[in-house]
Amino acid sequence: MNATLALIRDTFREAFARRIFWGFFGCCTALLLFLIFILRVDVVQGALATISIFGNSLPSTNVENLVQQTQSVIAMVLYFAGMALSVFASAGLVSSVFEPGRIELLLSKPVSRTHLLLGRYAGNVLVVAANILYLVVGSWVIFGIKTGVWGLGFLISSLCTIFVFSVLLAVIVLVGVIWDSAAVAIMVTFAIMILTPILAQKNTLERLLSSEWSRDVVRVLYYTLPKTSDISIIIRHLILNQPVESWMPVWSTGLFGIAVLGLGLWRFNKRSF
Amino acid sequence: MASGFAINNKSGFAIETEGLTRVFRNRWANTELRAVDNVSLQVPEGCTFGLLGANGAGKTTFVKMLLSSVHPTSGTARIFGRHAQDASSRRSVGYLPENHRFPTYMTGWGMLDFYGALSGMDSASRKRKIPEMLTTVGLDERAWHTRLGKYSKGMLQRVGLGQAMLHAPRLLVLDEPSDGVDPVGRKQIRDVLQALEQQGVTIFLNSHLLAEVELFCHDVAIIQKGKLSLSGSVKDLTSSGGYRVTACEVPEALISELATRSKAHSVEHGLLELMFSTREQANSAVDSLRANQCEIESLNAIRSTLEEVFIRTVSEKPEGVTDK
Numbered sequence: 057m058n059a060t061l062a063l064i065r066d067t068f069r070e071a072f073a074r075r076i077f078w079g080f081f082g083c084c085t086a087l088l089l090f091l092i093f094i095l096r097v098d099v100v101q102g103a104l105a106t107i108s109i110f111g112n113s114l115p116s117t118n119v120e121n122l123v124q125q126t127q128s129v130i131a132m133v134l135y136f137a138g139m140a141l142s143v144f145a146s147a148g149l150v151s152s153v154f155e156p157g158r159i160e161l162l163l164s165k166p167v168s169r170t171h172l173l174l175g176r177y178a179g180n181v182l183v184v185a186a187n188i189l190y191l192v193v194g195s196w197v198i199f200g201i202k203t204g205v206w207g208l209g210f211l212i213s214s215l216c217t218i219f220v221f222s223v224l225l226a227v228i229v230l231v232g233v234i235w236d237s238a239a240v241a242i243m244v245t246f247a248i249m250i251l252t253p254i255l256a257q258k259n260t261l262e263r264l265l266s267s268e269w270s271r272d273v274v275r276v277l278y279y280t281l282p283k284t285s286d287i288s289i290i291i292r293h294l295i296l297n298q299p300v301e302s303w304m305p306v307w308s309t310g311l312f313g314i315a316v317l318g319l320g321l322w323r324f325n326k327r328s329f
Numbered sequence: 330m331a332s333g334f335a336i337n338n339k340s341g342f343a344i345e346t347e348g349l350t351r352v353f354r355n356r357w358a359n360t361e362l363r364a365v366d367n368v369s370l371q372v373p374e375g376c377t378f379g380l381l382g383a384n385g386a387g388k389t390t391f392v393k394m395l396l397s398s399v400h401p402t403s404g405t406a407r408i409f410g411r412h413a414q415d416a417s418s419r420r421s422v423g424y425l426p427e428n429h430r431f432p433t434y435m436t437g438w439g440m441l442d443f444y445g446a447l448s449g450m451d452s453a454s455r456k457r458k459i460p461e462m463l464t465t466v467g468l469d470e471r472a473w474h475t476r477l478g479k480y481s482k483g484m485l486q487r488v489g490l491g492q493a494m495l496h497a498p499r500l501l502v503l504d505e506p507s508d509g510v511d512p513v514g515r516k517q518i519r520d521v522l523q524a525l526e527q528q529g530v531t532i533f534l535n536s537h538l539l540a541e542v543e544l545f546c547h548d549v550a551i552i553q554k555g556k557l558s559l560s561g562s563v564k565d566l567t568s569s570g571g572y573r574v575t576a577c578e579v580p581e582a583l584i585s586e587l588a589t590r591s592k593a594h595s596v597e598h599g600l601l602e603l604m605f606s607t608r609e610q611a612n613s614a615v616d617s618l619r620a621n622q623c624e625i626e627s628l629n630a631i632r633s634t635l636e637e638v639f640i641r642t643v644s645e646k647p648e649g650v651t652d653k
């Protein structure tokens with residue numbers, strides 16, 4: 057337990073020694089301040105309200121819908137831009153552990169390699185989760201106070217974002233363990249992030265592709281790779297209080313993450329430093 | 330401390346390796362390098378042991394296998410009787426790696442705190458021990474809360490040593506500990522290590538500074554192109570410089586007879602000086618001299634320095650080591 061806590065604390069220290077995390081944190085704070093000072097809502101007789109942004113009033117018949125729409129925009133920005141930023145920052149955090157001169161000393165401690173790597177992994181997920189929750193919980197509270205809309209969808213959606221990040225982090229760990237390179241890890245992860253929205257158009261792709269084997273390739277890739285784009289749709293549905301058709305994208309992405317992390321741990325245990 | 334280990338460790342060896350081998354393969358060039366080749370070594374508990382060898386001889390690779398950061402190709406390594414692959418074998422080991430790169434964002438204090446926690450220390454004992462340790466390794470109080478990125482090389486070495494000793498390990502593995510430390514600092518480090526030796530801590534040292542090893546280590550081994558080529562106590566190894574016998578009034582006939590048995594001889598002002606490689610030869614020469622009523626002037630063993638032993642060993646080709 058001591059060791060786990062130390063590993064997590066160390067990840068936080070290293071993260072905050074890096075400017076990119078302060079950048080992330082700064083962006084979140086700016087957005088929160090924006091919400092606090094710019095967004096003004098005057099609730100008149102319950103549902104009827106005026107929302108004013110930059111002093112321009114928008115007449116609205118449904119505050120709840122407007123809040124949800126705004127929250128889903130924030131969630132999407134966080135999901136795509138925030139995720140990219142987190143991947144970018146985390147690749148360095150993972151590969152720094154494998155630096156020669158540093159890894160030998162870590163490995164010489166009475167902590168198993170699996171424990172060491174999982175400690176760092178957990179620390180990294182928590183760093184990003186703290187940032188995401190800071191923004192989401194912060195803006196959720198601001199919305200709640202200003203509009204009285206306290207829907208839980210926005211909060212739950214942030215857990216989905218953290219979950220997808222933890223799967224992508226598993227990819228970063230695997231690539232980092234194999235190639236020791238933050239740059240390669242970023243490239244592979246971004247490739248997955250770019251590829252999956254394309255694969256998500258599976259039905260269209262299948263119509264466009266002529267040969268059966270290329271359709272099989274698309275199907276295999278779609279079902280094995282994390283479904284970031286499908287999950288973004290689930291997040292929207294959660295926030296807008298719409299029913300989620302299928303949770304398959306979530307659990308299959310989870311399976312992918314577990315498999316990749318397992319592979320990374322196996323490789324880490326086998327490797328000599 | 331962890332007395333459970335003493336019970337488990339039936340062999341009484343702090344380090345025990347059997348046929349330890351590591352081969353580095355380069356798939357592209359299709360070459361093979363036997364960095365450590367069939368090394369069987371035993372270091373008794375409480376011993377101060379120096380591993381010597383030329384650059385690239387395999388010392389660091391050997392140490393890394395003890396601490397399982399490099400996996401052996403074959404053979405086994407045990408620490409206090411436990412398999413080196415077993416994480417718990419490293420509970421009472423402190424290690425200072427060669428060419429360490431400690432995270433620059435840590436402070437001296439923070440670094441000891443982090444590695445101390447990983448070594449299994451609870452936070453109360455860390456809080457108590459860290460200032461003591463930082464003082465012991467000679468770090469100024471001003472430096473305690475400075476980031477390691479701002480440390481000088483010698484300061485990093487000191488804080489690294491502190492990290493290795495913090496959890497009161499029973500085995501210290503130090504790879505070039507005095508690298509980059511000034512002469513005064515080296516003396517300080519030696520004093521600290523000597524105090525630990527008094528407490529029965531086993532110290533395993535990799536070093537090029539032979540004079541220092543000679544001053545400090547009880548046993549040494551020399552490794553050459555991955556193979557163990559010589560090991561023994563410093564005392565025995567350095568006393569093998571041969572024996573010198575001097576005598577006066579030796580008849581010509583006896584001089585020429587003894588000259589054939591000796592390594593070298595000289596006569597100056599009627600004083601015969603003979604050099605022998607073994608004690609037996611020297612003694613039998615004394616017998617012959619005394620039988621001829623010659624006066625023995627002196628008889629002494631010539632000590633060679635560890636450096637001479639090292640150079641001699643390394644310039645000979647050990648058995649089985651062939652140039653590829």
Ligand SMILES: Nc1ncnc2c1ncn2[C@@H]1O[C@H](COP(=O)(O)OP(=O)(O)OP(=O)(O)O)[C@@H](O)[C@H]1O
Pocket residue numbers: 329353362364382383384385386387388389390391427
């Ligand atoms: N990871 C590695 N991959 C390939 N070869 C390696 C690796 N690590 C070490 N070697 C090779 O193994 C040999 C032994 O290296 P090692 O670092 O153990 O030497 P050393 O005795 O510690 O040398 P020095 O006195 O310079 O520190 C060297 O020829 C080195 O090039």
Ligand SMILES: [Mg+2]
Pocket residue numbers: 388389390427504535
């Ligand atoms: Mg070395």
